[in-house]
Amino acid sequence: MILMNNKKILVRIIFFLLISTSLFGLSMHAEDSKNYNVGKNKEDFHDYDSTTSELQQIASTYPEIANLYDLGESVEGRTIWGLKITNNPDIEEFEPEVRICGAHHGDEYMSVELPLLLAWYLTENYTSNSTIKGLVDNHEIWIIPLVNPDGREAGSRYNANGIDLNRDYGFMWNVYAECFTQPETQVIRENALDNNFVVSLSFHTAGDVVNYLWNYKGDPAVDHDLIDQLSEQYGSHNGYWVVEGYDWYQTRGDTNDFSYGCRGDIDWTIETNNSNIPATWNQNQQAMIEIIEASDIGLTGIVTDNITGEPINATVWIEQAYWPCFTDPKIGDYHRLLLPGNYTVHFTANGYETQIHLIQVQNSSVSTFFNVSLDRANNYYAHQITMVRYIDAYGYPNNFQNNPTEAISALGAPDGICSSLGIGGVTVLDMNDHIVNEPETDDFTIYEGDGSDDGYHVHVSKTWDGPWIDLGSGFGTTTFDLEDGSIDWARFVKIRDDYDGDQYEQNPGCDIDAVAITNCGNEPQLLYSPTSYYAGILTQNETNTTQFQIWNGNAVLLNYSMIETCDWIEVTPIQGNSTGEHDSITVDIDTTGMSAGSHHYDIVISSNGGSGVFGVDVYVVVGPPPPSLEQTSFDRGFPIRHAVDGDWAGAQSFTPEYDIINSIDVFLRVFGVPEFDLIVELRKNSPDGVLLDSTVFTPEELSTNWNWLNVPTDIYTEPDVEYYIVIPPAPSGVTTSFGYEWGYAFDNQYDDGAFWFTRDGGGLWRDLPTMYEFTFKVNWLW
Numbered sequence: 001m002i003l004m005n006n007k008k009i010l011v012r013i014i015f016f017l018l019i020s021t022s023l024f025g026l027s028m029h030a031e032d033s034k035n036y037n038v039g040k041n042k043e044d045f046h047d048y049d050s051t052t053s054e055l056q057q058i059a060s061t062y063p064e065i066a067n068l069y070d071l072g073e074s075v076e077g078r079t080i081w082g083l084k085i086t087n088n089p090d091i092e093e094f095e096p097e098v099r100i101c102g103a104h105h106g107d108e109y110m111s112v113e114l115p116l117l118l119a120w121y122l123t124e125n126y127t128s129n130s131t132i133k134g135l136v137d138n139h140e141i142w143i144i145p146l147v148n149p150d151g152r153e154a155g156s157r158y159n160a161n162g163i164d165l166n167r168d169y170g171f172m173w174n175v176y177a178e179c180f181t182q183p184e185t186q187v188i189r190e191n192a193l194d195n196n197f198v199v200s201l202s203f204h205t206a207g208d209v210v211n212y213l214w215n216y217k218g219d220p221a222v223d224h225d226l227i228d229q230l231s232e233q234y235g236s237h238n239g240y241w242v243v244e245g246y247d248w249y250q251t252r253g254d255t256n257d258f259s260y261g262c263r264g265d266i267d268w269t270i271e272t273n274n275s276n277i278p279a280t281w282n283q284n285q286q287a288m289i290e291i292i293e294a295s296d297i298g299l300t301g302i303v304t305d306n307i308t309g310e311p312i313n314a315t316v317w318i319e320q321a322y323w324p325c326f327t328d329p330k331i332g333d334y335h336r337l338l339l340p341g342n343y344t345v346h347f348t349a350n351g352y353e354t355q356i357h358l359i360q361v362q363n364s365s366v367s368t369f370f371n372v373s374l375d376r377a378n379n380y381y382a383h384q385i386t387m388v389r390y391i392d393a394y395g396y397p398n399n400f401q402n403n404p405t406e407a408i409s410a411l412g413a414p415d416g417i418c419s420s421l422g423i424g425g426v427t428v429l430d431m432n433d434h435i436v437n438e439p440e441t442d443d444f445t446i447y448e449g450d451g452s453d454d455g456y457h458v459h460v461s462k463t464w465d466g467p468w469i470d471l472g473s474g475f476g477t478t479t480f481d482l483e484d485g486s487i488d489w490a491r492f493v494k495i496r497d498d499y500d501g502d503q504y505e506q507n508p509g510c511d512i513d514a515v516a517i518t519n520c521g522n523e524p525q526l527l528y529s530p531t532s533y534y535a536g537i538l539t540q541n542e543t544n545t546t547q548f549q550i551w552n553g554n555a556v557l558l559n560y561s562m563i564e565t566c567d568w569i570e571v572t573p574i575q576g577n578s579t580g581e582h583d584s585i586t587v588d589i590d591t592t593g594m595s596a597g598s599h600h601y602d603i604v605i606s607s608n609g610g611s612g613v614f615g616v617d618v619y620v621v622v623g624p625p626p627p628s629l630e631q632t633s634f635d636r637g638f639p640i641r642h643a644v645d646g647d648w649a650g651a652q653s654f655t656p657e658y659d660i661i662n663s664i665d666v667f668l669r670v671f672g673v674p675e676f677d678l679i680v681e682l683r684k685n686s687p688d689g690v691l692l693d694s695t696v697f698t699p700e701e702l703s704t705n706w707n708w709l710n711v712p713t714d715i716y717t718e719p720d721v722e723y724y725i726v727i728p729p730a731p732s733g734v735t736t737s738f739g740y741e742w743g744y745a746f747d748n749q750y751d752d753g754a755f756w757f758t759r760d761g762g763g764l765w766r767d768l769p770t771m772y773e774f775t776f777k778v779n780w781l782w
Contacts, residue, residue, distance in 0.1 A: 045109040045277070046116060048078055048149045054116060055081050055145070062123040065089060065136055071144070072187035075160035078149035080187045085122050087137040092328065094302065096295035096335040099200040099265070100288065101144040101188070104166040104255065106151020106158070110274045111203035115145035117281050118288055131289075139292055142195060147184055159184055166204075166254045170387030170428075171261035171407070172216040173253025179387055180465065188255065192263050196328045198295040198335045199230075200267040201288065202255050208240040209271035213260050215245030216252045217400045222321045226339050227266055230294055234268070237290075238283035245269065250396045261407060262385045264325045266337060298338035299361055299368050303327050303347055306373040307580035308527070308551055313432060314349035314374070315383070315412070324408055326384065340364050348412055350433050350517075351554075353377040376580065380517035382411050383432035386464050386492060391422035393503040402506050410512040414447040418511035421456075423503040426496040427512065430464065434489045435517050437482035445479045446495065447513040453477075454510035455498035460490035468494055479518070524609030525553030526560060532615035535589050536714045537660060540596075540622045544589040548614055550605070552578040560607035562614075568594055569601055569616060589618060596622040619660070619714075629657055630777040631753075633745035634667055634706070638757065638774070640678070641739025642730040646759030649729035650742050650774060651687035653767075655752040656717035658780035663712045664725055667775035670702040672738025674730075678702065680711045681726040687756050687765045689724065706743060708777070722753075725776055729761045743775035 046054065059068035067089035069082045086095070100118055102111035122141065125132040135141075146152060150160040158164055159182055167175040168185045180186055212231045213221055221227055228242075235242040245251060259267035268291075272280050303314040311332025316325040318336065320343055325336040338361050347355045352374035361368045388407040392399050403420050410419040410429060421427060435444050448454060453476030459468035460482065469485035482490060497509040528550045535544045552558035561575035562585070570588045587603070603614040631652075639648050666680060682693040693713045702709065717723065727742055744755060747770075754769035 046112055046145075048146060048153050051112060051116060051146050051149075052079070052081060055083050055119070055143075058083060058119055058123055062126070065126055066119075066123055071191055072183060074148070074150045074184055075182065076150045076153075078153075080144065080147065080149065080184060082191060083119055083143040085119065085136055085141040085143065086139065092330045093140070094331050094333045095138050095140055096198040096300070097140040097142065097195045098292050098295050099142045099144065099191070099195070099197045099267075100203075101147055101200070101255075102203040103146045103148050103152055104202065105164070105204060106148045106154060106156050108157075108203075108205040108274060109152075110205050110272050110277065110280055112145045112152065113277050114203050114270075114272065114281065114284055114288070115143045117277075118285075119143045119145075121285065135289065135292055139295060140195070141292060142191070142197070144188070144191070147188060166202075167252065169253045169255055169258035171253070171258040171385070173387075173389055175253055179253055179389070189258075192259060192265065196326055196335070197259065197263065197265040197267075198337060199291055200255075200259055200265050201291060202267060202269050204269055204271050205274035207271040208238065208273070209248070209269075210235045210240045210242045211245045211248060211256070211269035211271060212242070213245060213256045213267065215254050215257050215269075216250065218244070218246045218397065219400070219404060220244070221260065222323050222406075223266065223337070226321075226337055229339070230266075230291065231268065233290060233294075234270070234287040237287040240270075240283075246397075246399075250399065260323075261388070264323055294337070295335060296367050297364060299334075299336045299343070299345065299359060299370060301334060301369050301371040302332040303334065303349065303372045303374065304332050305352075305580070306375050308553070308582070309373075310527075310553070312349045312352065312374060313383070314347060314352070314372075317346040317348065317412075319344040319346070322408075324384065324411060335367070345370075347372045347374060349374055350380045350383060350431075351376060351378070353379075354413075379413065380431070380433050381413050382429040382493070382515040384411065384430045386428040386430045388419075388421075388427040389425055390420075391425040391497070391503070391509065393422075393508070402504060403508060405507055405511075410514065412514065414514040414516070416450075416513065418448075418450045418507070418513045420450070420507035420511045421495070421497045421509040423501055423509050424497050424499045425509050426494065428464065428492055428494045429515055431491055431493060431515065431517060433517060434491055435460070435482060435493075436489045437487060438518075439483075441518065442479035442481045443483075443518050444493070445477065445516045445518065446474055446493075447477045447516065448474065448510055449476050449513065450507055450511040455500055456510040456512075457496045457498055459494040459496075460485065460487065461492045461494070462487075462490055464492050473498065523554060524558035524607065526558060526605065526607040526610040526612060527551050527553045528605065528612055528614065531612070532617070533587065535616065535618040537619045537621060537662060538589070538591050540594060540620055541592045543591070544618070546587050546589075546616075547584050548587070549582040550576070550578065550585055551582045552580050552609065554609070558607055558609045560605060560609075563604040563606065566601045568592075568599070569603070571603055585614075587614070587616060589616065591618065591620050594620045596620055628777045628779045629654060630665075631745065631750040631773050631775060632667075632777070633749045633773070634743040634775045635745045636743070637669065637706075637741030638744050639739060639741055640727050640729070641674070641737050642734040643737045647729040647761035648739075648759050649727060649757065649762060650744075651683075651724045651726040651756040651765065652774035652776050653687075653722050653724050653753040653756065654750070654776075654778055656719070656721070656723060659717060661713055661715040661717060661723075661778060661780060663710055663779045665708045665710050665777035665779070666725065666727070667706060667708055667743035668702070668727075668740055669706045670699050670704055670740050672736070674699045674738045674740065675734045675736055676730045676739070678740050679728055680709070681724075681728060682713055682715060683724045683726055684718075684721055687724050687726050687758070688762060692723075702740070724756070725774070725778075729758065732761075744772050745775060746772060749773040 170179040173179040259265040313329035755772040
């Protein structure tokens with residue numbers, strides 16, 4: 001005991017010496033500010049309005065890689081902004097997600113600047129720095145620079161309700177009676193649930209500290225070796241003191257412990273100076289980049305349903321570092337940080353059989369890929385921790401000396417490893433699936449006990465924050481019926497110890513091993529894809545065929561049928577059933593006797609698992625096709641290639657004569673063995689204007705002799721708008737000068753268009769309206 005106290009005193013003395021040199025401007029680690037060259041207006045601290053303005057400026061300047069989201073509001077109604085930076089910000093992709101946030105405490109001004117500077121740095125350097133481009137292209141990076149906007153405006157540590165937000169999170173809190181009481185922490189919680197962050201940074205001031213978890217207890221995290229290595233790596237760039245949070249000073253209910261404890265996200269508190277923005281940025285810039293890069297290491301893959309191939313909301317457990325890693329249910333991807341080694345990996349999911357694999361992670365800098373398809377089964381257990389609070393009989397620095405259990409031990413199937421809540425402790429478990437009130441039967445079971453039975457009280461709710469319905473008490477392993485609370489279904493289970501027992505015994509309080517759903521309300525679920533079909537432009541008396549798939553999203557038998565009363569559509573089969581297998585539905589279209597113009601019909605799908613509509617569209621033309629617009633003269637070829645004098649590309653403009661372009665033809669040949677595919681684009685307004693259609697041809701599809709290449713398309717044209725056939729330049733990385741030649745003719749062979757070319761990869765297009773014309777055809781429908 002005396003040795004432990006002396007250790008804490010020594011730790012605090014070291015920190016005091018470090019922070020003293022920083023506060024008095026004597027930082028031993030400040031670097032030259034020559035690299036401080038990103039963004040605009042970076043010399044002053046940003047308040048709420050200027051932070052908002054800069055985030056909006058980034059999003060508007062770089063819309064291809066940055067989206068700005070309104071995540072929610074503060075107590076006083078200020079928006080908490082989240083900037084997502086990735087190469088396809090509008091869609092969910094198979095890539096690790098990272099969060100960088102600041103200003104949990106409103107008077108820690110530097111904590112706003114570093115996330116904001118990082119946002120500028122990533123976006124401004126995207127096109128010029130290949131490392132940054134790779135980072136943005138292969139990660140989803142969330143920047144939340146101002147968690148506490150009201151506190152920032154008031155110059156206060158606390159939010160407008162006087163609450164320390166970094167003590168309000170739902171993992172082992174104890175400063176306040178309840179957790180997640182403030183809109184700001186609820187925003188961060190929702191953002192963490194929507195995005196499976198792999199690593200995160202939370203910036204604070206004032207001091208030079210890399211604070212890693214745990215903060216609530218002194219025992220190391222199960223991923224300690226990895227966390228310690230990454231922490232030391234961060235500190236190597238700036239000389240910051242690297243310390244486990246509890247060894248510095250204990251905090252409970254903070255964002256680090258919540259992120260890892262509830263979501264499996266390794267989160268750091270980085271304490272910096274609260275002055276000298278350029279020096280602080282230079283001390284942290286590369287360290288932040290490397291934390292983002294670290295999200296790639298370890299094990300990654302996709303977990304899917306073995307029948308449907310659809311992604312699963314699954315959990316990945318590593319026996320050697322037993323902590324949950326959750327898949328993204330939209331994609332099914334998981335990203336589990338691991339050091340090189342051999343691991344026993346469990347893939348689990350509600351409604352599926354567990355799979356166990358022995359996997360070797362070989363490389364410390366890139367991911368090891370391992371995809372899994374799970375078979376269905378009838379087992380449903382607690383999925384994740386929503387909030388938990390252990391009650392501890394001891395004070396700092398000796399907390400939890402008689403309770404080494406982990407809250408996550410309550411997840412998954414019963415295995416004899418328990419989460420001991422302490423006397424009066426509480427946990428809220430997200431079952432992920434609905435517990436359904438079935439008549440004359442119990443609906444779920446709480447498995448309790450590590451050798452002796454203890455008492456507890458149970459509530460359930462449809463939402464994570466209530467209202468909570470009382471289902472009574474349990475003692476040892478007990479079953480519960482939703483009928484006792486007159487509730488039809490529930491998703492969240494709250495278990496509170498009954499305050500009885502010895503707080504000083506080993507593993508005090510009730511010991512929760514698992515919660516299992518007896519009735520999860522499994523019903524068939526109608527799924528089908530695609531949801532519509534455009535048959536394109538068909539002539540009268542022409543036929544066309546397509547297919548779509550129908551399948552069942554659950555294990556219970558799905559029965560379906562379709563209503564089809566249209567005289568130009570026939571559907572086969574008209575009905576069927578599925579336990580999960582995909583059924584192919586054929587849709588035949590016959591335009592005989594149909595009038596010219598657009599036609600639409602909805603095929604209505606009915607089932608015992610929901611209903612849907614499959615839409616069919618077709619454009620019918622009547623009569624002979626109109627003549628083509630064509631320039632068929634040919635004198636020589638124009639190169640589409642990479643060469644020492646530039647990256648060459650060509651385009652031909654034309655003016656539409658009819659309503660619909662049915663196809664285009666270009667006269668060309670291939671020379672040598674190109675390293676790249678030929679792309680033919682149709683654009684409007686300019687050679688680099690709006691892309692309407694694009695077709696790719698491999699070198700093997702083309703001839704070394706001059707030939708017409710037909711490029712099918714269906715484009716509705718607009719009057720008085722100029723259109724362009726574009727063959728773009730070779731992509732970056734091509735080393736040879738082999739490529740393609742597009743035929744062209746001398747003089748102005750086509751009055752209503754022009755020959756365009758570029759030799760700098762598309763950066764600058766030039767037109768020669770009276771000198772040359774490319775050889776081309778445009779085929780119309782009307």
